Amino acid sequence: MYKIVEKTELSETISQHVIYAPLIAAKAKAGHFVILRSREGGERIPVTLVDWNPERGTVTLIIQAIGKSTTEMNALKQGDSFLDVAGPLGTPVEIKNWGTVLGVGGGVGIAELYPIARAYKEAGNKIVSILGARNKGLLILEKEMAELGEVIVTTDDGSAGRKGLVTDAMNDLYAAGRGPDAIFTIGPIPMMKFVALASLPHKTPTFASLNPVMLDGTGMCGGCRVEIGGKPKFACVDGPMFDAHQTNFDALLKRTAAYREQEKESLERYARDHQCRIGLH
Known part of the structure; x- marks a missing residue:
């Protein structure tokens, strides 16, 4: 489990998550990304690293709620945890002096x-x-x-x-x-x-x-x-x-665009179910 130590709402649909992941923070470079899962059975979502702090053991991610899975992730609060944060992944950007x-x-x-x-x-x-x-x-x-x-x-x-x-x-x-x-x-x-x-x-x-x-x-x-x-x-x-x-x-x-219709249906179903649960409470 990877705890959210800080969370900031940047807009109605965009959230910044600071997550405790010391092994990733120790090796992260510009251009790396991680793959997240918020829960068992959840979708694997790739998200590029925004920042990292090896001393604190944290990585910073910014997620926009577009579909069901990213909406679920942005519903997590400070103190909650992601089930999986895998990385750092990908090839980092070659850094040199272009001018x-x-x-x-x-x-x-x-x-x-x-x-x-x-x-x-x-x-x-x-x-x-x-x-x-x-x-x-x-x-x-x-x-x-x-x-x-x-x-x-x-x-x-x-x-x-x-x-x-x-x-x-x-x-x-x-x-x-x-x-x-x-x-x-x-x-x-x-x-x-x-x-x-x-x-x-x-x-x-x-x-x-x-x-x-x-x-x-x-x-x-x-x-x-x-x-x-x-x-x-x-x-x-x-x-x-x-x-x-x-x-x-x-x-x-x-x-x-291959799965756009399925993604739309999944989000609509999640929104309906979520509203029903809220109504019961």
């Missing part, structure tokens, strides 16, 4: 971008971040990212920062002669696809953290297969960070 690194994060992907941007800052890079969200309520870690360097905020509805897309802000940087030396993007698949397309004419090395369906997290099941440069790779062991210009985002979108 200027642009981080493009969308929604909860900003949480996954933060430790990577921090590691590049510590390696001597200049950090510029573009943070996108549907609205102000879904914008997270703006203060923390600002401590690393310049931050540009975009929202779909204009409720924070400029109204528009992250690629609008990217194109403005290029137009102003401020193109970066490398780009790291994490967020919704369509966003990462268009970030890659926007940087391609400028030949800027661009990397995307991919989020396919994942089960065991050790390369055995093949559920997280992605297509990179026309060849199959497994996000859990070869990634999750890949060359965005070589990534087949359309195939990734198709695979992640």
